[in-house]
Amino acid sequence: MLTSLLTSYPVPSLPPPGWDRDRAAKVAAIAASYPSSPSATIPGVTFVRPLPRAERPSLRWVLAVVATVARLGLNAAAVSGVTARRELGRFAATAATAAAIRVGAVVVALFTGCIRGGRIEEEAVGAAAARVDTTLVAGAGREGQAAHPPAGPRRLPGNGGRGRQIADGDAPDDPYAAYRALFVTLPLPAVASVAADDATWTRLRVAGPNPHALRSATADTAAAWGVTDTHLRSATGSGGDTLAAASEDHRLYAVDHVELGEFLAAGAVSAGSRQSRMSSSDGRNPPSTSVGGWGEVVHSPRALFVLPQGSATGTLVPVAIETGVAGGGPRSLVTPADGPRWAVARAALTAADGTDHQLTWHIGRTHLLVNVLAATARRSFSPRHPLLRLLGPHFAGTLSINNLADATLLPPGDAVDVLLPGSLAPMHAWAVRSLQKLDFWATAVPAELAARGVTDKRLAYPYRDDALRVWGALATFLNTFVDAWYVDDTAVAEDIELAAWASRVAAAGVSGFGEPRWAAVPTGSNDATGDIMTVPPLPQHDGATVRQTGGSDADPPAGADDTDQRASNGGKGLPSSTTVPIGFIRSREGLAHLLTVVVFTASAQHAAFNFPQATLSAYTPVAPLALMGDLPPPPPEGHSPPFSSSQAAAAATKAAAAAAVAAVLPPPLTAARQAFVYTLLGSVRVSRLGAYPWAPWRGGWFRHEGVAAAAARLRARLAEVDAEVRAREAGEVLPYLYLAPSNIPMSVDI
Secondary structure (H helix, E strand, C coil), rough: CCHHHHHHHHCCCCCCCCCCCHHHHHHHHHHHHHCCECCCCCCEEECCCCCCCCHHHHHHHHHHHHHHHHHHHHHHHHHHEEEHHHHHHHHHHHHHHHHHHHHHHHHHHHHHHHCCCCCHHHHHHHHHHHHHHHHHHHHCCCCCCCCCCCCCCCCCHHHHHCCCCCCCCCCCCCHHHHHHHCCCCCCCCCCHHHHCHHHHHHHHHHHHCCCCCEEEECHHHHHHHHHHHHHHHHHHHHCCCCCCHHCCCCCCCEEECCCHHHHHHHHHHHCCCCCCCHHHHCCCCCCCCCCCCCCCECCCCCCEEEEECCCCCCCEEEEEEEECCCCCEEEEECCCCHHHHHHHHHHHHHHHHHHHHHHHHHHHHHHHHHHHHHHHHHCCCCCCCHHHHHHHHHCCCCHHHHHHHHHHHHCCCCCHHHHHCCHHHHHHHHHHHHHHHHEEEHHHHHHHHHHHCCCCCCCCHHHHHHHHHHHHHHHHHHHHHCCCCHHCCCHHCHHHHHHHHHHHHHHHHCECCCCCCCCHHHHHHHCCCCCCCCCCCCCCHHHECCCCCCCCCCCCCCCCCCCCCCEEEECCCCECCCCCCCCCCCCHHHHHHHHHHHHHHHHHHHHHHHHHHHHCCCCCCCCCCCCCCCCCCCCCCCCCCCCCCCHHHHHHHHHHHHHHHHHCCCCCHHHHHHHHHHHHHHHHHCCCCCCCCCCCCHHHHHHHHHHHHHHHCCCCHHHHHHHHHHHHHHHCCCCCCCCCHCCCCCCCCC
């Protein structure tokens, strides 16, 4: 046992200068055990298959997933028993139970393969999934009989899946009863009990699942959308404010999903009606010629917000939403004064935000990105390399969860296809495109926030404040780590394994994984290309679409100064990566900066995207991922609902708005699937940021006493941050605790 432990975790050491043939041979042998295999679902993306034994799920992870699946399965069984009288019946239960069986079976298969050392064939997993789907279809009804699932109270059918017009006062007592009924043994998410008002909706833009969508705006932007000073004053109640004044004072902000909506719509039209394993009896509307292919409508909304003059709370106020059906349909400007139309416009923005959250950030710039980083690191570093000792815990479970997602979440008929609007091909293309457009160097938290123009402390922005705290703690630790192992910049430049990793990441299509191209070639390099030395031939694919990364070997333009744009790393100014055609890391500061981005992305950034799913996104009425219709028509010209300040009138207006939203929500069967998938994904944590594995030698896991002491200081600082976050959020109805360090896992493993 001790011999095995020492062999698996040898004393770390940097590669010697030059070429160590024995060490290089071992690296090559390990690299061969991480073969690239094309994704079964996303063209141009590869995963590691079959997985080496070391990458199989841990027993702790398997038990956590199985326990969560069992909890969800019990809820599905309870739904079947108590909701027959509410007309949900077997449909929701069948969907959730089938999903539980499916995920549970795959997890058990993966773990069985782990303990037996056998291979998991993804084709077999896919075949098993298809059998479960066939069972689901048979249970829900044959030959399309269940194409329109039983409605909840006052579910408004017809109109080809597009919600029926809702008039003032024409509202059921509880239009969301069918959706609430999906939570029996599971607690109803807290967001379901919070008032569905503008304040709650706006807070979720700064403390919700997609905190990266908000950015600064200008008066010119607002005017181009048709927003006027009158709209601004109506929203804030301030008679003297103007768009120009708010813009000059940096108080205008926007969320814009027009490009995403148009991209999905164009792809859906070119792809035609969606074809998948799921028949029309999956509970959604049957395939049609609508933009979404299943009756849902792809919206392309954008919203304008303002920070009121002299705001004491820093809370944004919504001014207007400009939206329309993607693909060239007419666009409308909707304001909070528009009653039910405003409520549906908010839902359209929420749905687009949920799509952007999943495709751009959660899948593209987290799962696919970290998949590249993990696979290339395993192929590049010796087990003795201190960087692999550092990064190993931050890559734990990533390769296996991505393989599992490729088999169970991303294929036709699975969660991404069923829950998000549009056709599957453009969804996958957008996720890959988001990774291709990424500048890794510039994703450093301080630089990313500055690029979006959201650094003004007058703005209450929990994600920003927490991300900066965690970033700062990690940057301090990783600067110490790098200084402990690299005596100077030359040591960084001469690290052949580090150079191989950076080159592989860049070759895989990740831009900005290196310092500026026109840096001086360090001593010991073999030519003037910026490569430290010739590295072994790189595989064509390393976990992402391969593309030309651009750039030039030429010197920078005359007068160019690579210090003009800087990304903060613990207060140290570093040049931006405006031209990085290959991976090239030349300094200790640059390496610490990149490592901070890697560790933050694999831990805190994924936590910010993943864990709100269970608490904020599992309940469809608050977080719809697609809408089945457009906005209700405006009232006839010259007509406006009678104004009354009475509580009864206010309640009637609220009820009419809820009914308008309910009329365009996905049906309960789809909501059941959303609740299952999002609760599962947002409920599994098996590690904690800063908690590196225990090891029985001096210097602990790192076998370096200085680094071990720095890791202890990191944990202490994270504990302080945790207390600060919880103190700030103590009075919030929907507390933002996703970046409280005690809630942040070490890696992307779910």
